[in-house]
Amino acid sequence: MTKILRIDSSIKGDASITKRLTDKVVHQIDGDVISRDATQIPAIDGAWIGAAYTPADQRSDAQKELLAQSDELIAELKSADVLVIGCGVYNFGVTGPLKAWIDQICRVGETFHYTDAGPEGLAGEKRVIITYASGGVPVGSAFDFATPYIKQVLGFIGISNVTIVAAEGVALDEAAAIAKADSQIVELAA
Structure with missing residues (x-):
């Protein structure tokens, strides 16, 4: 199963709205779902960066603890066949x-690494x-900083x-905007 x-x-x-749309997409795809509420994920800080760039075999217990949630999130990502990401746009991003x-x-070392030819995804x-x-920000418009960022x-x-x-x-017209997205969701299975 997916x-x-x-x-x-x-x-x-x-x-x-993105949560409601994500509900519909997940239903349309139909599979085993792991749900992650990103509002519960803390921002990284200097100590986190220090732990992430310390070789795994040299990390202190405190550094391992700092990276525990990151390890869990990366495991979820790597095990998934499909990611469904709700992206509301706040202030253009x-x-x-x-x-x-x-x-x-x-x-670094988990989802990407650096090579002589540049970064490589893992x-x-x-x-x-x-x-x-x-x-009011159309996808792909000069004011859409969200989708190019996520794709990058x-x-x-x-x-x-x-x-x-x-x-x-x-x-401007919530019902029309959602109806357009709903029609795109139906096409996902086509």
Whole structure:
């Protein structure tokens, strides 16, 4: 059965449009789902960076503890066949919680490494579906800093198969924006 990793990153909880869209995508794909609420993931700090760049066999117990959640998040990522990422747009970019998840899963030696030819991703190729909701920022517009960023990060760790389901312009006509995204979700199985 398909293993799905679902990432919710909205601070709106059940009022989140991306959460509702992500529910629909996960239902459409149908598989074993691991759900991760990124609002519960702490931001990284200097001590975390120090631990991440310390060779694994030289880490102190405190450093291992600092990286424990990151290890868990990376294991979820690597074991998934499909990632479904809820991405609300706040101030033209990704949410703070989504950035926290990204920071925790982008780790040298774990999801990428450096070579003479440049960085190489280690996460393994998988399908990604981003549920995108914005008040008025169309995907791919000059003001969309969220989707290019997510695609860059995913590509950096070795994932390039990205589909975007977009509810654009929810501040102007929420029903129409959601209807458009719903039609894109139906097409995912086609």
